[in-house]
Amino acid sequence: MRHLIESAKAVLFDFDGPICHLFQGRSLAPLTERLRHAVTSFAAEGEAGREVWLPETDDPLEILRAAFQQPALVERGIARDIERALTDEEIAAAPGAFPTAYADALVRTLAATGRRMAVTTNNSQQAVERYLETRLTGELFAGRIHGRNAEGELRLKPDPDCLLRALKSTDTPAREALMIGDAPRDLEAARAAGVAFLGYARNERKSEQLRAAGAEHLVDSLRDVVMVVDPGAHV
Missing domain, CATH: 1.10.8 (Helicase, Ruva Protein; domain 3)
Known part of the structure:
Protein backbone atom coordinates (compact mmCIF):
# COMPACT_ATOMS: atom_id res chain seq x y z
CA MET A 1 0.00 0.00 0.00
CA ARG A 2 2.79 2.43 0.85
CA HIS A 3 4.33 2.05 -2.60
CA LEU A 4 0.94 2.60 -4.29
CA ILE A 5 0.36 5.85 -2.44
CA GLU A 6 3.89 7.22 -2.54
CA SER A 7 4.22 6.63 -6.29
CA ALA A 8 0.85 8.14 -7.21
CA LYS A 9 0.99 11.57 -8.83
CA ALA A 10 -2.81 11.68 -9.14
CA VAL A 11 -5.48 10.18 -6.91
CA LEU A 12 -8.91 9.39 -8.32
CA PHE A 13 -11.65 9.12 -5.71
CA ASP A 14 -14.94 7.35 -5.92
CA PHE A 15 -17.48 9.66 -4.30
CA ASP A 16 -20.17 7.81 -2.34
CA GLY A 17 -18.08 5.85 0.15
CA PRO A 18 -14.50 7.16 0.11
CA ILE A 19 -15.50 10.85 0.31
CA CYS A 20 -18.91 10.77 1.96
CA HIS A 21 -22.00 8.68 2.57
CA LEU A 22 -24.47 10.40 0.29
CA PHE A 23 -27.69 8.93 1.65
CA GLN A 24 -26.46 8.38 5.21
CA GLY A 25 -29.20 7.13 7.49
CA ARG A 26 -31.66 6.68 4.64
CA SER A 27 -32.79 3.43 3.12
CA LEU A 28 -32.41 3.50 -0.65
CA PRO A 95 -25.76 19.05 1.76
CA GLY A 96 -26.70 16.50 4.42
CA ALA A 97 -24.28 13.79 3.32
CA PHE A 98 -22.11 12.40 6.11
CA PRO A 99 -18.36 12.96 5.58
CA THR A 100 -16.22 9.84 5.53
CA ALA A 101 -13.82 9.91 8.46
CA TYR A 102 -10.47 11.50 7.52
CA ALA A 103 -11.58 12.15 3.92
CA ASP A 104 -11.21 15.93 4.24
CA ALA A 105 -7.82 15.53 5.90
CA LEU A 106 -6.67 13.19 3.14
CA VAL A 107 -7.84 15.52 0.38
CA ARG A 108 -6.08 18.51 1.90
CA THR A 109 -2.92 16.51 2.60
CA LEU A 110 -2.75 15.20 -0.95
CA ALA A 111 -3.19 18.73 -2.28
CA ALA A 112 -0.49 20.07 0.06
CA THR A 113 1.96 17.45 -1.18
CA GLY A 114 1.37 18.32 -4.82
CA ARG A 115 -0.84 15.44 -5.91
CA ARG A 116 -3.53 16.07 -8.46
CA MET A 117 -7.00 14.80 -7.57
CA ALA A 118 -10.20 13.94 -9.37
CA VAL A 119 -13.57 12.42 -8.56
CA THR A 120 -14.66 9.42 -10.64
CA THR A 121 -18.21 8.43 -9.79
CA ASN A 122 -21.48 7.00 -11.00
CA ASN A 123 -23.25 9.81 -9.17
CA SER A 124 -24.07 13.12 -10.81
CA GLN A 125 -21.42 15.79 -11.14
CA GLN A 126 -23.80 18.38 -9.69
CA ALA A 127 -24.26 16.37 -6.48
CA VAL A 128 -20.50 16.04 -6.02
CA GLU A 129 -20.01 19.77 -6.56
CA ARG A 130 -22.78 20.58 -4.08
CA TYR A 131 -21.25 18.34 -1.42
CA LEU A 132 -17.69 19.63 -1.88
CA GLU A 133 -18.97 23.18 -1.54
CA THR A 134 -20.21 22.31 1.96
CA ARG A 135 -16.72 21.02 2.88
CA LEU A 136 -14.87 23.97 1.28
CA THR A 137 -12.82 21.56 -0.83
CA GLY A 138 -14.43 22.11 -4.21
CA GLU A 139 -11.54 24.24 -5.47
CA LEU A 140 -9.18 21.30 -4.96
CA PHE A 141 -11.14 19.33 -7.58
CA ALA A 142 -12.04 22.20 -9.93
CA GLY A 143 -12.55 20.90 -13.46
CA ARG A 144 -11.82 17.34 -12.37
CA ILE A 145 -15.18 16.01 -11.21
CA HIS A 146 -16.25 13.22 -13.53
CA GLY A 147 -19.72 11.87 -12.85
CA ARG A 148 -22.12 10.06 -15.10
CA ASN A 149 -22.63 11.75 -18.44
CA ALA A 150 -25.84 13.75 -18.70
CA GLU A 151 -25.96 13.43 -22.46
CA GLY A 152 -25.41 10.65 -24.93
CA GLU A 153 -24.69 7.08 -23.92
CA LEU A 154 -24.80 6.28 -20.21
CA ARG A 155 -21.46 4.82 -19.19
CA LEU A 156 -21.31 3.77 -15.55
CA LYS A 157 -18.51 1.94 -13.81
CA PRO A 158 -17.28 -0.76 -14.28
CA ASP A 159 -16.95 1.02 -17.63
CA PRO A 160 -13.68 2.99 -17.25
CA ASP A 161 -15.06 6.11 -18.98
CA CYS A 162 -14.97 8.41 -15.93
CA LEU A 163 -11.45 7.26 -15.03
CA LEU A 164 -10.21 7.89 -18.55
CA ARG A 165 -11.69 11.39 -18.40
CA ALA A 166 -9.97 11.92 -15.05
CA LEU A 167 -6.59 10.85 -16.43
CA LYS A 168 -7.03 13.41 -19.17
CA SER A 169 -8.12 16.24 -16.86
CA THR A 170 -5.24 15.58 -14.46
CA ASP A 171 -2.79 15.08 -17.35
CA THR A 172 -1.60 11.87 -15.76
CA PRO A 173 -0.50 8.57 -17.34
CA ALA A 174 -2.48 5.62 -15.99
CA ARG A 175 0.65 4.10 -14.45
CA GLU A 176 1.09 7.19 -12.24
CA ALA A 177 -2.48 7.27 -10.92
CA LEU A 178 -4.23 5.56 -8.03
CA MET A 179 -7.94 5.05 -7.56
CA ILE A 180 -9.55 4.80 -4.13
CA GLY A 181 -12.90 3.02 -4.30
CA ASP A 182 -15.17 0.90 -2.14
CA ALA A 183 -16.92 -1.43 -4.60
CA PRO A 184 -15.98 -4.18 -7.04
CA ARG A 185 -17.16 -2.00 -9.94
CA ASP A 186 -14.50 0.55 -8.93
CA LEU A 187 -11.84 -2.13 -9.02
CA GLU A 188 -13.02 -3.38 -12.42
CA ALA A 189 -12.99 0.15 -13.84
CA ALA A 190 -9.49 0.78 -12.48
CA ARG A 191 -8.23 -2.43 -14.05
CA ALA A 192 -9.79 -1.52 -17.39
CA ALA A 193 -8.13 1.91 -17.28
CA GLY A 194 -4.76 0.50 -16.21
CA VAL A 195 -4.88 2.37 -12.89
CA ALA A 196 -3.67 1.01 -9.53
CA PHE A 197 -6.42 0.44 -6.96
CA LEU A 198 -6.73 0.88 -3.21
CA GLY A 199 -9.91 -0.42 -1.64
CA TYR A 200 -11.64 1.43 1.18
CA ALA A 201 -13.57 -1.14 3.19
CA ARG A 202 -15.40 0.49 6.09
CA ASN A 203 -16.95 -2.78 7.23
CA GLU A 204 -16.50 -6.52 6.87
CA ARG A 205 -19.13 -6.78 4.12
CA LYS A 206 -17.25 -4.29 1.94
CA SER A 207 -13.97 -6.04 2.68
CA GLU A 208 -15.35 -9.42 1.65
CA GLN A 209 -16.81 -8.01 -1.57
CA LEU A 210 -13.56 -6.33 -2.56
CA ARG A 211 -11.39 -9.31 -1.72
CA ALA A 212 -13.72 -11.62 -3.64
CA ALA A 213 -13.31 -9.31 -6.64
CA GLY A 214 -9.53 -9.61 -6.36
CA ALA A 215 -8.52 -6.44 -4.51
CA GLU A 216 -5.02 -6.83 -3.10
CA HIS A 217 -4.75 -3.65 -1.05
CA LEU A 218 -7.42 -2.56 1.44
CA VAL A 219 -7.73 -0.07 4.28
CA ASP A 220 -10.57 0.23 6.76
CA SER A 221 -9.74 3.85 7.60
CA LEU A 222 -8.48 6.70 5.44
CA ARG A 223 -6.32 7.76 8.37
CA ASP A 224 -3.90 5.02 7.26
CA VAL A 225 -3.60 6.73 3.89
CA VAL A 226 -3.10 10.17 5.44
CA MET A 227 -0.26 8.83 7.55
CA VAL A 228 1.50 7.40 4.50
CA VAL A 229 1.15 10.66 2.57
CA ASP A 230 2.33 12.70 5.57
CA PRO A 231 3.80 10.68 8.45
CA GLY A 232 3.87 13.81 10.59
CA ALA A 233 0.19 14.61 10.19
CA HIS A 234 -1.80 15.17 13.37
CA VAL A 235 -5.06 13.35 12.68
Whole structure:
Protein backbone atom coordinates (compact mmCIF):
# COMPACT_ATOMS: atom_id res chain seq x y z
CA MET A 1 0.00 0.00 0.00
CA ARG A 2 2.79 2.43 0.85
CA HIS A 3 4.33 2.05 -2.60
CA LEU A 4 0.94 2.60 -4.29
CA ILE A 5 0.36 5.85 -2.44
CA GLU A 6 3.89 7.22 -2.54
CA SER A 7 4.22 6.63 -6.29
CA ALA A 8 0.85 8.14 -7.21
CA LYS A 9 0.99 11.57 -8.83
CA ALA A 10 -2.81 11.68 -9.14
CA VAL A 11 -5.48 10.18 -6.91
CA LEU A 12 -8.91 9.39 -8.32
CA PHE A 13 -11.65 9.12 -5.71
CA ASP A 14 -14.94 7.35 -5.92
CA PHE A 15 -17.48 9.66 -4.30
CA ASP A 16 -20.17 7.81 -2.34
CA GLY A 17 -18.08 5.85 0.15
CA PRO A 18 -14.50 7.16 0.11
CA ILE A 19 -15.50 10.85 0.31
CA CYS A 20 -18.91 10.77 1.96
CA HIS A 21 -22.00 8.68 2.57
CA LEU A 22 -24.47 10.40 0.29
CA PHE A 23 -27.69 8.93 1.65
CA GLN A 24 -26.46 8.38 5.21
CA GLY A 25 -29.20 7.13 7.49
CA ARG A 26 -31.66 6.68 4.64
CA SER A 27 -32.79 3.43 3.12
CA LEU A 28 -32.41 3.50 -0.65
CA ALA A 29 -35.39 1.20 -1.08
CA PRO A 30 -38.02 4.02 -1.22
CA LEU A 31 -35.95 5.97 -3.76
CA THR A 32 -35.41 2.88 -5.87
CA GLU A 33 -39.11 2.09 -5.74
CA ARG A 34 -39.99 5.62 -6.89
CA LEU A 35 -37.68 5.26 -9.86
CA ARG A 36 -39.09 1.82 -10.61
CA HIS A 37 -42.63 3.20 -10.48
CA ALA A 38 -41.65 6.11 -12.73
CA VAL A 39 -40.23 3.72 -15.33
CA THR A 40 -43.30 1.50 -15.37
CA SER A 41 -45.70 4.46 -15.34
CA PHE A 42 -44.00 6.18 -18.26
CA ALA A 43 -43.71 2.94 -20.16
CA ALA A 44 -47.35 2.03 -19.56
CA GLU A 45 -48.40 5.07 -21.58
CA GLY A 46 -47.29 3.34 -24.77
CA GLU A 47 -46.40 0.00 -26.21
CA ALA A 48 -43.00 0.16 -24.51
CA GLY A 49 -44.68 -1.10 -21.35
CA ARG A 50 -44.73 -4.63 -22.74
CA GLU A 51 -40.98 -4.58 -23.21
CA VAL A 52 -39.82 -3.18 -19.86
CA TRP A 53 -37.80 -5.24 -17.41
CA LEU A 54 -36.16 -4.04 -14.21
CA PRO A 55 -33.81 -5.86 -11.84
CA GLU A 56 -34.75 -6.78 -8.29
CA THR A 57 -32.51 -4.35 -6.42
CA ASP A 58 -32.47 -1.56 -3.86
CA ASP A 59 -29.74 0.25 -5.79
CA PRO A 60 -31.19 3.18 -7.78
CA LEU A 61 -28.16 3.20 -10.06
CA GLU A 62 -29.04 -0.31 -11.20
CA ILE A 63 -32.56 0.82 -12.10
CA LEU A 64 -30.98 3.65 -14.09
CA ARG A 65 -28.55 1.27 -15.78
CA ALA A 66 -31.39 -1.06 -16.74
CA ALA A 67 -33.45 1.79 -18.16
CA PHE A 68 -30.61 2.82 -20.48
CA GLN A 69 -30.15 -0.76 -21.66
CA GLN A 70 -33.67 -0.82 -23.13
CA PRO A 71 -34.00 0.94 -26.50
CA ALA A 72 -37.72 1.63 -26.08
CA LEU A 73 -37.08 3.58 -22.87
CA VAL A 74 -34.16 5.47 -24.38
CA GLU A 75 -36.00 6.37 -27.57
CA ARG A 76 -39.03 7.72 -25.70
CA GLY A 77 -36.85 9.78 -23.34
CA ILE A 78 -37.95 7.77 -20.31
CA ALA A 79 -34.41 6.72 -19.40
CA ARG A 80 -33.26 10.35 -19.48
CA ASP A 81 -36.21 11.38 -17.30
CA ILE A 82 -35.14 8.77 -14.74
CA GLU A 83 -31.58 10.09 -14.82
CA ARG A 84 -32.80 13.61 -14.13
CA ALA A 85 -35.01 12.40 -11.29
CA LEU A 86 -32.09 10.58 -9.67
CA THR A 87 -29.85 13.63 -10.13
CA ASP A 88 -32.42 15.77 -8.31
CA GLU A 89 -32.47 13.28 -5.42
CA GLU A 90 -28.67 13.22 -5.21
CA ILE A 91 -28.37 17.01 -5.26
CA ALA A 92 -30.97 17.29 -2.51
CA ALA A 93 -29.10 14.73 -0.38
CA ALA A 94 -25.64 16.28 -0.89
CA PRO A 95 -25.76 19.05 1.76
CA GLY A 96 -26.70 16.50 4.42
CA ALA A 97 -24.28 13.79 3.32
CA PHE A 98 -22.11 12.40 6.11
CA PRO A 99 -18.36 12.96 5.58
CA THR A 100 -16.22 9.84 5.53
CA ALA A 101 -13.82 9.91 8.46
CA TYR A 102 -10.47 11.50 7.52
CA ALA A 103 -11.58 12.15 3.92
CA ASP A 104 -11.21 15.93 4.24
CA ALA A 105 -7.82 15.53 5.90
CA LEU A 106 -6.67 13.19 3.14
CA VAL A 107 -7.84 15.52 0.38
CA ARG A 108 -6.08 18.51 1.90
CA THR A 109 -2.92 16.51 2.60
CA LEU A 110 -2.75 15.20 -0.95
CA ALA A 111 -3.19 18.73 -2.28
CA ALA A 112 -0.49 20.07 0.06
CA THR A 113 1.96 17.45 -1.18
CA GLY A 114 1.37 18.32 -4.82
CA ARG A 115 -0.84 15.44 -5.91
CA ARG A 116 -3.53 16.07 -8.46
CA MET A 117 -7.00 14.80 -7.57
CA ALA A 118 -10.20 13.94 -9.37
CA VAL A 119 -13.57 12.42 -8.56
CA THR A 120 -14.66 9.42 -10.64
CA THR A 121 -18.21 8.43 -9.79
CA ASN A 122 -21.48 7.00 -11.00
CA ASN A 123 -23.25 9.81 -9.17
CA SER A 124 -24.07 13.12 -10.81
CA GLN A 125 -21.42 15.79 -11.14
CA GLN A 126 -23.80 18.38 -9.69
CA ALA A 127 -24.26 16.37 -6.48
CA VAL A 128 -20.50 16.04 -6.02
CA GLU A 129 -20.01 19.77 -6.56
CA ARG A 130 -22.78 20.58 -4.08
CA TYR A 131 -21.25 18.34 -1.42
CA LEU A 132 -17.69 19.63 -1.88
CA GLU A 133 -18.97 23.18 -1.54
CA THR A 134 -20.21 22.31 1.96
CA ARG A 135 -16.72 21.02 2.88
CA LEU A 136 -14.87 23.97 1.28
CA THR A 137 -12.82 21.56 -0.83
CA GLY A 138 -14.43 22.11 -4.21
CA GLU A 139 -11.54 24.24 -5.47
CA LEU A 140 -9.18 21.30 -4.96
CA PHE A 141 -11.14 19.33 -7.58
CA ALA A 142 -12.04 22.20 -9.93
CA GLY A 143 -12.55 20.90 -13.46
CA ARG A 144 -11.82 17.34 -12.37
CA ILE A 145 -15.18 16.01 -11.21
CA HIS A 146 -16.25 13.22 -13.53
CA GLY A 147 -19.72 11.87 -12.85
CA ARG A 148 -22.12 10.06 -15.10
CA ASN A 149 -22.63 11.75 -18.44
CA ALA A 150 -25.84 13.75 -18.70
CA GLU A 151 -25.96 13.43 -22.46
CA GLY A 152 -25.41 10.65 -24.93
CA GLU A 153 -24.69 7.08 -23.92
CA LEU A 154 -24.80 6.28 -20.21
CA ARG A 155 -21.46 4.82 -19.19
CA LEU A 156 -21.31 3.77 -15.55
CA LYS A 157 -18.51 1.94 -13.81
CA PRO A 158 -17.28 -0.76 -14.28
CA ASP A 159 -16.95 1.02 -17.63
CA PRO A 160 -13.68 2.99 -17.25
CA ASP A 161 -15.06 6.11 -18.98
CA CYS A 162 -14.97 8.41 -15.93
CA LEU A 163 -11.45 7.26 -15.03
CA LEU A 164 -10.21 7.89 -18.55
CA ARG A 165 -11.69 11.39 -18.40
CA ALA A 166 -9.97 11.92 -15.05
CA LEU A 167 -6.59 10.85 -16.43
CA LYS A 168 -7.03 13.41 -19.17
CA SER A 169 -8.12 16.24 -16.86
CA THR A 170 -5.24 15.58 -14.46
CA ASP A 171 -2.79 15.08 -17.35
CA THR A 172 -1.60 11.87 -15.76
CA PRO A 173 -0.50 8.57 -17.34
CA ALA A 174 -2.48 5.62 -15.99
CA ARG A 175 0.65 4.10 -14.45
CA GLU A 176 1.09 7.19 -12.24
CA ALA A 177 -2.48 7.27 -10.92
CA LEU A 178 -4.23 5.56 -8.03
CA MET A 179 -7.94 5.05 -7.56
CA ILE A 180 -9.55 4.80 -4.13
CA GLY A 181 -12.90 3.02 -4.30
CA ASP A 182 -15.17 0.90 -2.14
CA ALA A 183 -16.92 -1.43 -4.60
CA PRO A 184 -15.98 -4.18 -7.04
CA ARG A 185 -17.16 -2.00 -9.94
CA ASP A 186 -14.50 0.55 -8.93
CA LEU A 187 -11.84 -2.13 -9.02
CA GLU A 188 -13.02 -3.38 -12.42
CA ALA A 189 -12.99 0.15 -13.84
CA ALA A 190 -9.49 0.78 -12.48
CA ARG A 191 -8.23 -2.43 -14.05
CA ALA A 192 -9.79 -1.52 -17.39
CA ALA A 193 -8.13 1.91 -17.28
CA GLY A 194 -4.76 0.50 -16.21
CA VAL A 195 -4.88 2.37 -12.89
CA ALA A 196 -3.67 1.01 -9.53
CA PHE A 197 -6.42 0.44 -6.96
CA LEU A 198 -6.73 0.88 -3.21
CA GLY A 199 -9.91 -0.42 -1.64
CA TYR A 200 -11.64 1.43 1.18
CA ALA A 201 -13.57 -1.14 3.19
CA ARG A 202 -15.40 0.49 6.09
CA ASN A 203 -16.95 -2.78 7.23
CA GLU A 204 -16.50 -6.52 6.87
CA ARG A 205 -19.13 -6.78 4.12
CA LYS A 206 -17.25 -4.29 1.94
CA SER A 207 -13.97 -6.04 2.68
CA GLU A 208 -15.35 -9.42 1.65
CA GLN A 209 -16.81 -8.01 -1.57
CA LEU A 210 -13.56 -6.33 -2.56
CA ARG A 211 -11.39 -9.31 -1.72
CA ALA A 212 -13.72 -11.62 -3.64
CA ALA A 213 -13.31 -9.31 -6.64
CA GLY A 214 -9.53 -9.61 -6.36
CA ALA A 215 -8.52 -6.44 -4.51
CA GLU A 216 -5.02 -6.83 -3.10
CA HIS A 217 -4.75 -3.65 -1.05
CA LEU A 218 -7.42 -2.56 1.44
CA VAL A 219 -7.73 -0.07 4.28
CA ASP A 220 -10.57 0.23 6.76
CA SER A 221 -9.74 3.85 7.60
CA LEU A 222 -8.48 6.70 5.44
CA ARG A 223 -6.32 7.76 8.37
CA ASP A 224 -3.90 5.02 7.26
CA VAL A 225 -3.60 6.73 3.89
CA VAL A 226 -3.10 10.17 5.44
CA MET A 227 -0.26 8.83 7.55
CA VAL A 228 1.50 7.40 4.50
CA VAL A 229 1.15 10.66 2.57
CA ASP A 230 2.33 12.70 5.57
CA PRO A 231 3.80 10.68 8.45
CA GLY A 232 3.87 13.81 10.59
CA ALA A 233 0.19 14.61 10.19
CA HIS A 234 -1.80 15.17 13.37
CA VAL A 235 -5.06 13.35 12.68
